[in-house]
Amino acid sequence: MLDLHEKNGNVVFMVRAKPRSSKTMVCGFYNGGVKVSLKAAPVDDAANEECCALFAKLFKLSSSHVHVVSGRSSRTKGVMIEGVAAEAARLILEQC
Numbered sequence: 001m002l003d004l005h006e007k008n009g010n011v012v013f014m015v016r017a018k019p020r021s022s023k024t025m026v027c028g029f030y031n032g033g034v035k036v037s038l039k040a041a042p043v044d045d046a047a048n049e050e051c052c053a054l055f056a057k058l059f060k061l062s063s064s065h066v067h068v069v070s071g072r073s074s075r076t077k078g079v080m081i082e083g084v085a086a087e088a089a090r091l092i093l094e095q096c
Contacts, residue, residue, distance in 0.1 A: 002093060003032035006086035012069065013089070015077045019047040024054055026096040033076075034093055048072055051079065059084060059092060 005012045014033030021037035028035050036054060040046040052066040059066070059081055070078035081089065
């Protein structure tokens with residue numbers, strides 16, 4: 001089950017990232033968050049940027065609406081998406 005938090009019209013959820021993967025994609029769920037595989041290496045913020053781009057594409061938003069708010073140097077990250085309600089985010093993420 002996804003653990004989503006809504007605050008001021010934004011949704012925040014946890015992401016477990018696996019950098020240096022063969023594909024960039026959502027893999028499933030992990031401890032209440034979303035598990036993703038990222039092609040980028042965790043160097044010079046490349047994996048964080050790719051993570052944001054993945055969720056921006058998934059939610060059909062600009063990358064400027066997606067932010068890593070915690071765990072920038074960790075595999076477990078907090079991701080915030082601006083302007084998306086928690087229930088709308090749940091529907092989109094559960095379709096992956």
